[in-house]
Amino acid sequence: MTDATPGLFLGQSLDADASAQSLLFRRANRHGVVAGATGTGKTVTLQIMAQGFSDAGVPVFCADVKGDLSGICMPGSPNEKLIARAQGMGLTLNPKAAPTVFWDLYGQKGHPIRTTVSEIGPVLLARMLNLNDVQEGVL
Helix, strand or coil, X not given: CCCCCCEEEEECCCCCCCCCEEEEHHHCCCCCCCCCCCCCCHHHHXXXXXXXXXXXXXXXXCCCCXXXXXXXXXXXXXXXHHHHHHHHCCCCCCCCCCCCCCEECCCCCCEEXXXXXXXXXXXXXXHHCCCCHHHHHHC
């Protein structure tokens, strides 16, 4: 990250007089919350932020249980509507993949994680073993 990259572009309104909204890197915190109703752009916002911080040289860790953010590991393929929207905001799209490492408790489809049963905890262990409610309670 350098002074030449002062901030992370987050978006811009459709209004003609709207200015771009960005998060200054020097003002970014280690933790944050992105909240909203279904379909309001939370996942895309997180992808934009993760890619932007990564591009600026900031290490990014995302706990992505459902795999929603995993799309940043591949370059996007913008459609005509997206290209027109970007041009309207004065942006040039340059789809690219972000450097991504997927951690895998089983060590089969990603980077293996060394851990112990006690570190995993009863909730995650019950999920890994597909236990029912009674079995989970006993665990």
